[in-house]
Amino acid sequence: MAPVPAAPDAEPTSNPAGLALARVYAVFPAAIRFSCGIAVATVALAVREPPVQAVPLALAVVVLTIWSFVFYRQTIDNGIRARIVLVDCALTITACLAMRVLVSPEVMPGGVSWVAVLASTSIITAQFALRVVHGVLLGLVIAAAYCVGAILAGQTGEAVSHSAVLVLQSFLAAGLVYLTRRSGRAADSVFTAYQSAHRETVIARAAREAERKQNRDLHDTVLSTLTMVGLGGVASQSAMLRARASSDLRTLFDPARRAVLDPAAKVSLDERLRLVVERYEGYPLTAALEPCRVPSVVADAIAESADAALSNVVRHAENSVAWLRLHHTRDAVVVEVIDVGPGFDMAAIPPYRYGIRESIMARMTSVGGTARIDTAPGNGTRIHLEWADVS
Known part of the structure; x- marks a missing residue:
């Protein structure tokens, strides 16, 4: 019989929503962390009234500025990674505990100090790299470190109020990330099901077309010739019968010669x-x-x-x-x-x-x-x- 045509290749299965989300999860944390690093350096150096100590402050600004650039490059190039987030949070916790010598008391209330902004940024970026439970736990650790640092700086009211804000941020950010991840998985699941159905349709269509082609070949060759002979339209010893029989055999049983x-x-x-x-x-x-x-x-x-x-x-x-x-x-x-x-x-x-x-x-x-x-x-x-x- 005529060779069966191969089914067209279906598009390879992929997770476009997951890939797009991963890209967003890389660009967004990198952008806010880098912009926060520049802003923190500017604000921290602008307010240096006692008991702020110049050497610890300068060291913190240099380390955090360099780290902001490293965080940005690593995240853009490789995506958001847990180890990068853990290092970032460790630096933030250290800054929170050292608020007494890094932040002037008059700018600490209201959560407007540069350490408060740094803590919020680290909590948000952590959710993009960690599982929901781990991200919330890390947010709670940062909130506790901020609370301890504010108490050491003599700002008990700030310790309670802004720590509560950081805890709320942890849950809200983790919830938002969870919903986006779930939506991405649902979209990829629908897309995968569509691809599978599409491929099955393509294969079934190719099989039907192959069957129709073979039926046409059979109908137009042997069956047609035998019918003509049976109806008396072609004499059994005619040149036309010999030519048709030879052509029919080539078509049906020797497709490689075509x-x-x-x-x-x-x-x-x-x-x-x-x-x-x-x-x-x-x-x-x-x-x-x-x-x-x-x-x-x-x-x-x-x-x-x-x-x-x-x-x-x-x-x-x-x-x-x-x-x-x-x-x-x-x-x-x-x-x-x-x-x-x-x-x-x-x-x-x-x-x-x-x-x-x-x-x-x-x-x-x-x-x-x-x-x-x-x-x-x-x-x-x-x-x-x-x-x-x-x-």
């Missing part, structure tokens, strides 16, 4: 139709074929449709004559199969009959062409095959 061409490669349609004419040696068939080149897949469809039409002529229009014509314009290629046989009533053809419906009409439709049957009882038959995508 050239495999790029479907878009241009071939000579008139040469393909001359091969069809050879199958009807001895039958009163007149061919008028203008030179014409079309894509190989189109040439195959038109030639096989014309062959099926001529087979119908031999089987059903006994003692008739037939014409095969090929002409083309700048806009279309037209092939006509004409006979002066008895004709038939198209409306009376049963739906299970395969020849015209599949071997001609469906075959032409598969390459973007059309097939029109003009016939009536007693008036012969004209089969008009047209492919209009000529360039």
Whole structure:
């Protein structure tokens, strides 16, 4: 039988929502951490009233500024990582515990000091790299460190109020990250299910098309030839029978001998139709074929449709004559199969009959062409095959 075409490759399964979310989880924390580092350095150096100590403050500003750049580069290049977040939180906890010598008392109330901003930033960025439970726990540790640092600095009210704010931030940030992760997983799950269904559809469509092609080949070769012999349309020792039998065997059992061409490669349609004419040696068939080149897949469809039409002529229009014509314009290629046989009533053809419906009409439709049957009882038959995508 004809070789079964391989199913087209489906798009590889991926997680586009997860990949997009991972990118956001890298860019957003990196951006806010870097901007916070620059702002913290500027604000910290602007307010240095006692008991702020210059050396610890300068050291903290230098370390945190350098770390902000390292955090940014590592996160942008490699994504948000737990080890980067843990180092960041360790530096923040250290700054919180040392608030007594790093932050002036008059700017500490209200959570407006640079250490308070640093603590909030670290809590938020930590949620992007850690699991929800771990992120919340780390946020609580930072809030506790801020509380202890504020108490050591003599700011008990600030210790309670802003620590509570940091705890709330921990839960809110963790909840937001959890929802976005869950939404991303749901979107990827839907996309994966779509890909799987799409691939199954593609495979099923390819299998159906392969089955239809094999049925057409079988119908148009051995079954057609045997039917012609059975109806007396072909003599058992005729040259036409020998030519058809040889061609049928090559088509069905030796597909490897047929050239495999790029479907878009241009071939000579008139040469393909001359091969069809050879199958009807001895039958009163007149061919008028203008030179014409079309894509190989189109040439195959038109030639096989014309062959099926001529087979119908031999089987059903006994003692008739037939014409095969090929002409083309700048806009279309037209092939006509004409006979002066008895004709038939198209409306009376049963739906299970395969020849015209599949071997001609469906075959032409598969390459973007059309097939029109003009016939009536007693008036012969004209089969008009047209492919209009000529360039």
